[in-house]
Amino acid sequence: MPDLPKKKVGIVACSGEEMPEGTVTRLAALRVLEELRPDATVTICLPLFLAGGEGDRAFARFYPTVAVDGCELRCAARATEMYSGKPAASLVVTDIVAEQGLERPQGCRRLNAAGRAAVEATAERLAGLVDTLLGQPWDRRRGAVMAVTEQPQVEAVEATCACGSGIPITRLAVNGRVVTLIALPPIFEQFHQAGKQPGDGLARELLETVRIYNPIPAGEEAAYAEALLREYAAFCAQKERTS
Incomplete structure (x- = not known):
């Protein structure tokens, strides 16, 4: 098979700046990308994705992607599904905050203690999803996890970032x-x-x-x-x- 980029998980984070939860998504994604799973993830720029960035859209179609949204509008998940395919997984910060009984984050530019706690909770959940997805065979043609009876058609190989992922x-x-x-x-x-x-x-x-x-x-x-x-x-x- 051709020497294609290695399987990683793309992270599409909400770009909303008018609410603290949007800041939580970006900081949580950054924590996973730089600290928790730096060798297993790449970032997908949502504004570039929406503007027609072919590298980002190709990555989201070619590899499993997790959408991380701040609220129930799910802008990142909707955009991914519209232009590439349904995300392999999706997280919503408001859901995580409610599930874990955390206080609502405050501060769009500088998060309060509740916001920082939400970042950690979201990052841990996201890292767990990355581990799960990398342990599952991914059908690059369909853009979906294979059923257990199916066999991978190509070996998983490495990408660096979505916009420069190496996917021609x-x-x-x-x-x-x-x-x-x-x-x-x-x-x-x-x-x-x-x-x-x-x-x-x-x-x-x-x-x-x-x-x-x-x-x-x-x-x-x-x-x-x-x-x-x-x-x-x-x-x-x-x-x-x-x-």
Whole structure:
């Protein structure tokens, strides 16, 4: 399989600044990212995600993601589901505060003692979810945890951050529209190093490899195969020119 980034868990934190719980989400996420699980997590920037950041959206589609929201509006969870897929897990600070009998946080810029306690409680819950998700096989094509009877299609491998996660994104023209596909460069590199030349006989193999990482709409397999073969031929030609 192509050498793709290693499985980590993406954290999407609420960006609301008008309420203390929003501050709690960001500080809790930061604690997990920098102290509790630094080697197992990456941050996904919610404003960039909403603005169309393809690296962040690709990561959230490719790997399990936890949305951490401040209140019942669940803006982070809703945005993740709208643009990438339903989060693997979701936390809401107000729920955690209520469950643990904590006082409501106060102070948007500087949290009071109750706010700091909420940060710790949320961070611990988030770290536990990270451990759980990393212990479960993740289907990169469906963007969901596999059933216990399923087998992982690819090995888990490492990413550094969501916006620079190392997950390559390619825009491809298929049937007159532009689609975004993940992992084409490493797939093409793997085929090229194996000495596989562009040709009709390679189209099906390309398609089957690409669909491990990307959903291919039913009935459009032939169009995708043709577009992939065309893109691979251009990749090989570029290799020849630069070799």
